[in-house]
Amino acid sequence: MADIIIVGAGPAGLSAAIYARRANMDTVVYEGESYGGQIINTPEIENYPAIAKISGFEWATNLYNHATGLGAKVEFDRVTAIEGSAEELFTVKLESGMEDTAKAVILAVGASNRHLGIDREEELTGKGISYCATCDGAFYKGKTVAVSGGGNTAVEDAIYLAGLADKVYLIHRRNEFRAEETLVKAAREMPNIEFVTPYVVTELKGEPKLASVILTNREDGSTKELEISGLFVAIGQEPKTADFKDLVALSGGYIEAGEDCRTNVKGIFAAGDGRTKKVRQLTTACSDGAVAALAAIDFIKLG
Numbered sequence: 001m002a003d004i005i006i007v008g009a010g011p012a013g014l015s016a017a018i019y020a021r022r023a024n025m026d027t028v029v030y031e032g033e034s035y036g037g038q039i040i041n042t043p044e045i046e047n048y049p050a051i052a053k054i055s056g057f058e059w060a061t062n063l064y065n066h067a068t069g070l071g072a073k074v075e076f077d078r079v080t081a082i083e084g085s086a087e088e089l090f091t092v093k094l095e096s097g098m099e100d101t102a103k104a105v106i107l108a109v110g111a112s113n114r115h116l117g118i119d120r121e122e123e124l125t126g127k128g129i130s131y132c133a134t135c136d137g138a139f140y141k142g143k144t145v146a147v148s149g150g151g152n153t154a155v156e157d158a159i160y161l162a163g164l165a166d167k168v169y170l171i172h173r174r175n176e177f178r179a180e181e182t183l184v185k186a187a188r189e190m191p192n193i194e195f196v197t198p199y200v201v202t203e204l205k206g207e208p209k210l211a212s213v214i215l216t217n218r219e220d221g222s223t224k225e226l227e228i229s230g231l232f233v234a235i236g237q238e239p240k241t242a243d244f245k246d247l248v249a250l251s252g253g254y255i256e257a258g259e260d261c262r263t264n265v266k267g268i269f270a271a272g273d274g275r276t277k278k279v280r281q282l283t284t285a286c287s288d289g290a291v292a293a294l295a296a297i298d299f300i301k302l303g
């Protein structure tokens, strides 16, 4: 039995583990994929206070080493269900068939990449379609690629890919970008990035690999074809909360919890991108981890 079980080894979950361990709580983190969450795929982090520049991989690895160095156990097994209540213990069921129990649970489940939702997207994933520029960008050295999206991820990906590919199209459904102004300016200044707005990708062509995309103009409905070898989809995330929809209250798929990270169930807390919040940044995920862990510790000690 653990004092605190944390679901998810991303920035929020591992930050919570650091705070829980520093209060000497027996802490187990369960993770269904790899540690680090989405930030591990970010080429460069330039907005984490006191670290001017660091790769997502290095930052996430430092965080993992920090948490485990303090004694947090990280188990790579997916949590499939949670039962129990604050009055008894919480029982955490795992994909491996094992179970674990804890006095308090922190859901730091994060989010996964949103898909375009068009024909052949799954079939061509890994054959020209990617959701991770840092993972797959090197396959497109000297080629022509496109990025779909208008947020920080898409613009950062376009800049990163422009250093590898000959040409990068940045396809976005609006003329205005959600991404930070400085990033958009940096992308506009790169000679091999071409902005393609206001367009959405409506068709994927090529056999057996992606060879071109059909784009539809969102204002006049006209279409055009771009010949590309790779399409990087960076259109945001969906919270990974499906397994917990009968456990805690959700809102728009996100776990309902305020800045105190308390859910509607006593003893269960939510931290990071998977909870209802306005700002989903690395700093706010870490901050949530601290708040949720301290709230869980209070709950264990004071009830």
Ligand code: NAP
Pocket (backbone or CB within 6 Å): 042, 044, 045, 046, 047, 114, 115, 116, 148, 149, 150, 151, 152, 153, 154, 156, 173, 174, 177, 178, 179, 200, 234, 235, 236, 237, 279, 280, 281, 282
């Ligand atoms: P995001 O900010 O949610 O942006 C998603 C983008 O995809 C938006 O431009 C959106 O268009 C577009 N989009 C959504 N659904 C679409 C669809 N079906 N078809 C075409 N386009 C679609 O996602 P993100 O860029 O992954 O960023 C997620 C969070 O992480 C944000 O808070 C971001 O600031 C943060 N982040 C921060 C950094 C950093 O600080 N260095 C780096 C990466 C991410 P609209 O704009 O029209 O809605």
